[in-house]
Amino acid sequence: xxxGYMGKVLWVNLTDGTFKEEDVQEELYRQYLGGIGLAAxxxxxxxxxxxxxxxxxxxxxxxxxxxxxxxxxxxGRFMVAGKSPLTKTWGDSNCGGYFGPEIKKCGYDAILIKGxxxxxxxxxxxxxxxxxxxASDLWGLDxxxxxxxxxxxxxxxxxxxxxxxxxxLSLISxxxxxxxxxxxxxxxxxxxxxxxxxxxxxxxxxxxxxxxxDALIQHTKDYNNGINTSTAAGILGYKTLGTTMGNEILFxxxxxxxxxxxxxxxxxxxxxxxxxxxxxIDKYKxxxxxxxxxxxxxxxxxxxxxxxxEETHRPEYETCSSFGHLLLxxxxxxxxxxxxxxxxxGIDTISAGATIAFAIECYENNLISKDDTDGLELT
Ligand code: SF4
Numbered sequence: 001x002x003x004g005y006m007g008k009v010l011w012v013n014l015t016d017g018t019f020k021e022e023d024v025q026e027e028l029y030r031q032y033l034g035g036i037g038l039a040a041x042x043x044x045x046x047x048x049x050x051x052x053x054x055x056x057x058x059x060x061x062x063x064x065x066x067x068x069x070x071x072x073x074x075x076g077r078f079m080v081a082g083k084s085p086l087t088k089t090w091g092d093s094n095c096g097g098y099f100g101p102e103i104k105k106c107g108y109d110a111i112l113i114k115g116x117x118x119x120x121x122x123x124x125x126x127x128x129x130x131x132x133x134x135a136s137d138l139w140g141l142d143x144x145x146x147x148x149x150x151x152x153x154x155x156x157x158x159x160x161x162x163x164x165x166x167x168x169l170s171l172i173s174x175x176x177x178x179x180x181x182x183x184x185x186x187x188x189x190x191x192x193x194x195x196x197x198x199x200x201x202x203x204x205x206x207x208x209x210x211x212x213x214d215a216l217i218q219h220t221k222d223y224n225n226g227i228n229t230s231t232a233a234g235i236l237g238y239k240t241l242g243t244t245m246g247n248e249i250l251f252x253x254x255x256x257x258x259x260x261x262x263x264x265x266x267x268x269x270x271x272x273x274x275x276x277x278x279x280x281i282d283k284y285k286x287x288x289x290x291x292x293x294x295x296x297x298x299x300x301x302x303x304x305x306x307x308x309x310e311e312t313h314r315p316e317y318e319t320c321s322s323f324g325h326l327l328l329x330x331x332x333x334x335x336x337x338x339x340x341x342x343x344x345x346g347i348d349t350i351s352a353g354a355t356i357a358f359a360i361e362c363y364e365n366n367l368i369s370k371d372d373t374d375g376l377e378l379t
Pocket of ligand 1: 074075076077096097289290291294295296297298299
C-alpha cells in the first residue's frame with residue numbers, strides 16, 4: 001500500500017460512457033509528486049499537438065496534491081489542468097474547498113475526462129459505484145442550484161459543476177465547488193461544457209495512509225498552534241479579512257492595477273479606497289469559512305441585504321481589485337453583486353472585471369460606441 005498517494009488515476013470517456021482505472025508507478029510520483037506535476041505528465045502524453053481544447057480529443061482533469069486529504073495544513077487544494085481554450089496552450093487552475101480531498105477518498109490521484117457526450121450528463125463516483133447519468137434537468141441551472149439539487153438526490157457528497165457560462169462555452173468560465181470555490185483561470189468551464197458534462201459528484205471512504213502518522217500529526221499540531229496563537233498582524237489580518245486584507249495596502253504600495261492598468265494612485269484616492277477596504281467588507285460577514293485541513297479559514301459566508309444577498313461568499317482581493325480599482329469603482333454593493341453573479345454563473349471574476357475595464361477604455365477612446373453596449377454609458 002503506497003503512502004500519501006493512491007497509486008492510480010481514473011479515466012472517464014464521455015463518448016462511449018466508460019470508466020478505466022490506470023495504475024501509476026511509484027517512479028512517476030517520485031519524479032512528479034502528483035498534483036500539477038502528474039497533470040503535466042499525463043496531459044502531455046495524452047493530448048496530441050494542435051488538439052482543439054473544445055474537441056472530444058481534448059483531455060482535462062482534476063489533480064489533488066500528494067498531501068491532499070491528509071491532516072497536513074493548507075493541503076486541501078487541487079488543480080484543474082489540460083489545454084486551455086482561451087490561450088490555446090497549457091492551462092491550469094488551482095482551487096480549494098472540499099472537492100480535492102474527496103478525489104483521494106474515492107481512491108484516485110486524478111480524475112481525467114475525455115470524449116464528448118451527446119446530451120447533458122453528470123458523473124457520480126459514490127464509494128465504488130461509478131455512473132454517468134442524465135443531466136438534462138440540471139442544464140441551465142447556476143452552480144448553487146445545481147449543488148442543491150444534486151445534494152437533495154445524493155445526500156452528503158462533494159460536487160464540482162459548471163454554471164451557464166461553461167454551458168455556453170464562455171472562454172472565461174470556470175468550474176465551481178462548495179458553491180463558490182472556483183477553478184477560474186484558463187477557461188475550463190468551457191472545456192467541461194463542450195463535453196456536455198454538467199457536474200461531478202463524489203463520495204469516498206478510502207483512507208489515505210502516511211508513512212509516519214505520529215510525526216505528521218505532531219508537525220501539524222505545531223504548525224496549527226503557531227497560526228492559532230500568533231499575534232502577528234499579518235496572520236491576524238488574514239484570518240479575519242482573508243485576501244481582502246490586501247485591498248488597501250496592496251494598492252498603496254503600487255501592487256494593485258487601476259484604470260485598466262493605465263492609472264496612478266491619484267486616480268483612486270483614499271476616500272474611494274476605504275469604501276472597498278477589507279474592514280468595510282467584513283461588516284457583512286456572517287461566519288468564517290475555509291478549505292479542508294486549513295487552520296486559517298480565510299473565506300467567509302456573508303449576508304448583504306442591500307443587494308438582496310441572503311447568503312453569498314466574501315469576494316477575494318483579486319475580485320475586488322478587478323471590479324473595483326481596475327474600473328475606478330468604489331461602489332462596494334456592486335462588487336458584492338458582481339461577485340455573486342459570476343460565482344453562480346461560473347465566470348472567472350478576474351477575467352470578467354478585466355474585460356469590462358478594457359471595454360471601458362475602448363468606449364472612452366471612441367473605439368466602441370453605445371451601438372456596441374446596448375446603449376450603456378460605459379465609463
Ligand atoms: S481557507 Fe484560505 S488560506 Fe486556507 S487553504 Fe483555503 S484559500 Fe488557503
